Amino acid sequence: MLILADVLPGPVLVMGATILIGAELLVTLGEALLLWWMKWSSFPRALLDSVVMNITSGFLGTFLGVMMAIPLISLGGLPEILRVLIAFLPYWFMTVAIEGVVLLLLRQKPPRQTWITVLKVNLISYSLLIPSLLWLLSQG
C-alpha cells in the first residue's frame, strides 16, 4: 500500500528513505510557497513554519494515522484504488489537525485564520499528491 509523503515514515517502507526524504522536502517547500502566496507571512518564516508543521505531522501523523487506517486497509470487496483513498482519509485528517495545532502555537494568529490556512494548504497540496498516487498505482 502506498502512503503519501505528508505522513513521513510510512512511504519509507515502500519507497526507500532517500526518495521519501526528497518527497517530504518537496511537500515542505510547496506548502511554504502556498503559505507565502496566501500572505501568511514572509517567505523565510513561511518556510520555517512549513518545516516544523510538516515534519511534526509526518512523524506523529504516521503513528496515529496507522492506528486509524489499519481497519480501513482491510476493507474487502473494494477496488485497490478506493481502499487506498479511504484508508488515506485518517492521514489527511491527522495532518490537518497536527499542522493546525503547530501553527496555532508557533505563531499565535487568530484560530479561524490559522485553521482556514491549514485547510487550504492541505487541500491544495493533497489535490496534487492524490493524482500522483493514483498514477503510481496505475503503474503497478
Add this chain to the structure above:
Amino acid sequence: MKSLLLWRLGLAHGVADGATGWLMGDLLLTQDPVQGAIALLLYNGIAFGGQALTGLVVDRTNTARLAAWGGLGLLALGLGVAHGSPWMAVLLAGLGSAWFHPGAGAIATHWAKGQAAPLGIFTAPGVLGLGLGLGWALTDHGNILPGLALGIGWIGLGILPPLAASLNREPPTCAPRSGMTVLLLGAIFLRSGLWLALQGRYYPHLGMLLALTGAAAGGKWLGGYLGDCWGWRNWAIAATLGAIALGVSPHWQLHILGAMLLQSTVPITWAAINKTLPPDQTATATGLALGLAIALSGIWLLPAINLATVNW
C-alpha cells in the same frame, strides 16, 4: 552554583537517555528483528518527531520544569512495563522523551545566558547515557540499575531551586531570523546523517559503539567551551571539516576523533537556533535542535520493514 545545577540537569538527561537506551536494547533482545525495528521506529517518531510540538506547548504554558519532571516519570513508567507490555513501554518512553528534552532544555537555556558551553554540559551526558544503557541491556542486564538511576534523576529534578516565574525574561539578542533557523536545521539534519553513518559502520560492535558515544559526549562537552572561546562559526566550520576528513580515513582511532569533532558542534547549533527564534521559544528551539531535525535524518536508518509481518 549555576554550573552545579547544569551538571544536575545534565545528569538527569543522562539517566533519561540511559533508560531509553536500556529499553531499546532490551526490545532488540526480546523481540524479533522486525518487531524490534518497528519499536525503534515508533520510539523515534514520537520522541524526536514530537519534540517541536511539545516544545511549543511548554513555551506557551511556561511549564518547562513540569515537562522535564513529568517526562522522566513517563520514562520510569515505560521502564517498569517493558517486559509485560513492550509496545506500551515504547509509547511511554517516546512521550517521556518528547516532554523531557524541551522542558529540561529550556531550563538549561535559561541558565546558559546565551553561551554554548552550558548547553554542552547539558547535552553531553545524554549520548553517554544512551550508549551505556544500550550496552547494559545488550549484555543481558536487567532494568534495576537504570530504574534506580532514573529515580535518583527524578528526585534530583524535583528538588531543583525555584525557577523564575517566566523562563524567558531576557531581551532578544537579535531579531528572529527564520531563514537562518531553517539553514541551521538543515545543517543539523546533515550532521546527524553523518553521525548515523559513522555508527552504522561499526554496528553491532558494542565496544566501538560505546567508544563512539564516549567520544561524542566529550565532544559535546568541549565543543561548547571551544565555540565560546574561538567563535561559534569558526569552530563549527573547522570541526565539521575535520570530522569529514577523519571520517573517510581507514583508521578506527581517527573515526573516534572524527565523532568527537562532529558532535562538538551540537551545543553551538543549539545555541545559534536559540538566537534565531524569539526569546519566548526556548523549549521550541530545544525541540527543533535536539529533536525534529534529528528525526528526519533517522529515516535513513530504517531498514525495509515488511509491515505484513508485524504483529500489531
